[in-house]
Amino acid sequence: MAVPTFLNLPDRESKPRPKGVTAVIDSGLTLGGFRDFLESAHPYVDFVKFGWGTAVVTPTLDEKIAILRQHGIEFWFGGTLFEIAYAQGKLDEMVAWAKDLGVSHFEVSDGTIQMKTVEKARLIERLSADFLVLSEVGSKDAAEVMSPSQWIRQIRAELDAGAWRVIAEGRESGTAGIYRDTGDVRLGLIQELEEGGIDFDKMFFETPQKVQQVWFLSHLGPNVNMANIAPRDVIGLETLRLGLRSDTVKFSLPKIRD
Amino acid sequence: MAVPTFLNLPDRESKPRPKGVTAVIDSGLTLGGFRDFLESAHPYVDFVKFGWGTAVVTPTLDEKIAILRQHGIEFWFGGTLFEIAYAQGKLDEMVAWAKDLGVSHFEVSDGTIQMKTVEKARLIERLSADFLVLSEVGSKDAAEVMSPSQWIRQIRAELDAGAWRVIAEGRESGTAGIYRDTGDVRLGLIQELEEGGIDFDKMFFETPQKVQQVWFLSHLGPNVNMANIAPRDVIGLETLRLGLRSDTVKFSLPKIRD
Amino acid sequence: MAVPTFLNLPDRESKPRPKGVTAVIDSGLTLGGFRDFLESAHPYVDFVKFGWGTAVVTPTLDEKIAILRQHGIEFWFGGTLFEIAYAQGKLDEMVAWAKDLGVSHFEVSDGTIQMKTVEKARLIERLSADFLVLSEVGSKDAAEVMSPSQWIRQIRAELDAGAWRVIAEGRESGTAGIYRDTGDVRLGLIQELEEGGIDFDKMFFETPQKVQQVWFLSHLGPNVNMANIAPRDVIGLETLRLGLRSDTVKFSLPKIRD
Numbered sequence: 001m002a003v004p005t006f007l008n009l010p011d012r013e014s015k016p017r018p019k020g021v022t023a024v025i026d027s028g029l030t031l032g033g034f035r036d037f038l039e040s041a042h043p044y045v046d047f048v049k050f051g052w053g054t055a056v057v058t059p060t061l062d063e064k065i066a067i068l069r070q071h072g073i074e075f076w077f078g079g080t081l082f083e084i085a086y087a088q089g090k091l092d093e094m095v096a097w098a099k100d101l102g103v104s105h106f107e108v109s110d111g112t113i114q115m116k117t118v119e120k121a122r123l124i125e126r127l128s129a130d131f132l133v134l135s136e137v138g139s140k141d142a143a144e145v146m147s148p149s150q151w152i153r154q155i156r157a158e159l160d161a162g163a164w165r166v167i168a169e170g171r172e173s174g175t176a177g178i179y180r181d182t183g184d185v186r187l188g189l190i191q192e193l194e195e196g197g198i199d200f201d202k203m204f205f206e207t208p209q210k211v212q213q214v215w216f217l218s219h220l221g222p223n224v225n226m227a228n229i230a231p232r233d234v235i236g237l238e239t240l241r242l243g244l245r246s247d248t249v250k251f252s253l254p255k256i257r258d
Numbered sequence: 259m260a261v262p263t264f265l266n267l268p269d270r271e272s273k274p275r276p277k278g279v280t281a282v283i284d285s286g287l288t289l290g291g292f293r294d295f296l297e298s299a300h301p302y303v304d305f306v307k308f309g310w311g312t313a314v315v316t317p318t319l320d321e322k323i324a325i326l327r328q329h330g331i332e333f334w335f336g337g338t339l340f341e342i343a344y345a346q347g348k349l350d351e352m353v354a355w356a357k358d359l360g361v362s363h364f365e366v367s368d369g370t371i372q373m374k375t376v377e378k379a380r381l382i383e384r385l386s387a388d389f390l391v392l393s394e395v396g397s398k399d400a401a402e403v404m405s406p407s408q409w410i411r412q413i414r415a416e417l418d419a420g421a422w423r424v425i426a427e428g429r430e431s432g433t434a435g436i437y438r439d440t441g442d443v444r445l446g447l448i449q450e451l452e453e454g455g456i457d458f459d460k461m462f463f464e465t466p467q468k469v470q471q472v473w474f475l476s477h478l479g480p481n482v483n484m485a486n487i488a489p490r491d492v493i494g495l496e497t498l499r500l501g502l503r504s505d506t507v508k509f510s511l512p513k514i515r516d
Numbered sequence: 517m518a519v520p521t522f523l524n525l526p527d528r529e530s531k532p533r534p535k536g537v538t539a540v541i542d543s544g545l546t547l548g549g550f551r552d553f554l555e556s557a558h559p560y561v562d563f564v565k566f567g568w569g570t571a572v573v574t575p576t577l578d579e580k581i582a583i584l585r586q587h588g589i590e591f592w593f594g595g596t597l598f599e600i601a602y603a604q605g606k607l608d609e610m611v612a613w614a615k616d617l618g619v620s621h622f623e624v625s626d627g628t629i630q631m632k633t634v635e636k637a638r639l640i641e642r643l644s645a646d647f648l649v650l651s652e653v654g655s656k657d658a659a660e661v662m663s664p665s666q667w668i669r670q671i672r673a674e675l676d677a678g679a680w681r682v683i684a685e686g687r688e689s690g691t692a693g694i695y696r697d698t699g700d701v702r703l704g705l706i707q708e709l710e711e712g713g714i715d716f717d718k719m720f721f722e723t724p725q726k727v728q729q730v731w732f733l734s735h736l737g738p739n740v741n742m743a744n745i746a747p748r749d750v751i752g753l754e755t756l757r758l759g760l761r762s763d764t765v766k767f768s769l770p771k772i773r774d
Contacts, residue, residue, distance in 0.1 A: 030291070056500070232544065
């Protein structure tokens with residue numbers, strides 16, 4: 001292997017990592033592209049999410065799951081699929097299907113449909129019996145802005161209900177939830193979450209845009225958990241975590257740049 | 259196959275579809291990527307267009323065509339190639355070459371060169387003897403804006419001349435023709451086309467951007483014909499047609515969201 | 517091969533080309549994608565740069581280099597890797613590693629770290645003993661704007677020091693160096709470089725965005741050297757060089773459009 005070892009780089013834990021996790025979104029990769037991707041990048045991929053309802057129109061889903069197993073990578077289905085199944089009264093069917101597939105993680109979200117807080121907590125609790133539940137907070141509608149105190153209440157309630165991790169909504173585009181519709185990070189929100197005592201190791205931040213990855217790494221450190229990473233950006237994200245790109249070079253050159 | 263069947267989803271006709279067509283643009287895929295793409299997504303791909311003059315610099319064009327044949331997918335060459343051949347006085351040569359390849363569809367456009375309306379109609383008529391002609395209306399120059407009545411006159415004239423379908427220009431970028439240079443849909447134009455009695459089943463709308471796909475689906479329904487779809491967006495577009503993504507969830511949850 | 521030969525197109529020299537060079541940036545392609553890409557597009561690819569520090573996190577670097585050798589394509593490592601090695605006092609180790617790999621080209625840049633002009637010249641001179649040196653001018657920080665006269669002085673000094681080519685910074689995003697943070701070309705800068713007598717055949721312009729490629733081709737001709745070209749854009753760029761796309765159709769239709 002030609003990979004150079006002459007540099008001093010920040011430590012990165014190897015998989016399974018308790019934090020510094022990279023969760024990739026599959027928005028419809030070809031089967032060949034999926035196989036290539038994981039063969040090349042598996043050391044840097046902790047999870048794959050089959051985005052929103054793409055699983056339903058992926059004829060090669062079985063083959064993709066077999067490839068994930070081969071690399072020991074866990075996966076889950078996008079929250080929108082859960083929301084549709086739930087709203088159609090088909091949650092039992094979805095759970096049975098997921099169990100059949102041997103799925104270990106399950107996302108519970110309310111980014112599209114309306115759901116009462118107690119009902120969401122009840123679902124998290126129920127699904128936690130069978131899965132590690134990722135609950136998602138935040139709306140997919142950029143116009144629906146929640147106050148920081150609502151975010152904090154909801155994150156706490158969902159962890160209390162048994163959520164394994166809480167995902168902070170950003171969409172595949174990075175233009176809702178924790179972002180303004182321009183893609184700018186809602187700085188005040190993240191600051192209030194921190195001051196409010198939220199444990200960021202329990203959070204996955206959806207950071208699809210490079211500039212958003214740079215912001216979270218710069219403010220929360222190289223081991224922040226990030227989700228909705230496009231497959232083509234995984235190598236680039238790893239260089240950002242290690243200070244191998246201009247934007248985060250402070251991680252590899254701490255004395256030279258702050 | 260792991261694809262879940264527990265949801266109630268809108269009906270989608272299978273291929274060959276009279277409408278609800280997805281026409282993909284190949285802007286220069288690798289041969290391997292092209293093969294992977296069609297193996298994975300062929301049920302959702304009705305046509306492939308070799309964008310503008312890319313065919314001329316694609317050393318593996320024969321192999322790509324063989325793959326299309328294997329999946330029973332028709333294809334055509336971007337209108338710019340026709341326009342250059344025509345303007346160079348080489349249309350006969352281009353037609354002979356296309357016939358040699360067994361091409362069944364042919365695009366006639368004037369998005370780049372100037373062409374009199376009667377001349378374009380004459381060409382459509384002539385080429386219709388050998389091919390199913392797709393004629394394209396609209397300029398590739400975002401500064402050249404045609405009035406809705408011009409659009410209607412031209413679409414009618416080209417269908418009358420024998421065009422099989424009329425393509426509404428949007429470019430690969432989605433920033434000309436039926437769009438402003440910002441990518442915003444020219445709402446008034448589409449509305450006037452509808453009020454003017456244009457048969458949208460005869461139209462292919464170029465909708466490269468997701469937000470444009472969402473707009474056309476929301477306004478013209480899940481079975482609108484769309485062209486200039488990037489290969490990587492085909493699965494995503496299919497989820498939009500089926501109401502499996504937040505933006506068009508009204509298709510799968512009609513009672514819950516309007 | 518089905519490629520049509522009926523059109524009159526501008527001449528393009530075949531490889532190795534003294535100018536009209538396309539240098540691709542690999543930002544983290546999969547191994548399979550890399551192989552497919554070069555099998556399909558090798559006639560149009562003159563160089564591959566392993567972007568910034570991606571080489572360090574590319575487990576399949578050896579295999580990628582073997583594929584490049586197979587196609588006779590030269591490569592180099594992004595300047596940021598050099599800058600980090602230099603700043604960590606590990607330049608000797610990096611040079612030894614590069615020699616071991618049989619690398620022929622080497623980038624010397626100061627887009628991230630501060631370096632005195634004489635020190636950069638000294639490094640260019642030193643590395644020119646072992647490599648063809650590409651020196652890069654311009655900052656990766658869009659806020660750090662150099663005056664045109666500084667650009668001219670620096671380009672001259674680096675060529676005098678032995679640089680084989682000088683790269684004009686644009687980043688992978690096209691939003692720094694020769695561009696404003698909006699991606700707009702710094703027109704006045706390019707004009708002053710030309711009036712200042714800079715030999716553009718000695719320059720590689722980083723032109724990641726299509727609109728930037730179109731600008732440089734339109735102003736400096738079809739044989740301008742371009743770098744930071746995304747693999748997926750190589751076929752498209754070749755059509756732009758040959759006048760096979762609307763934006764540069766003047767190259768294939770000189771009498772019709774200017």
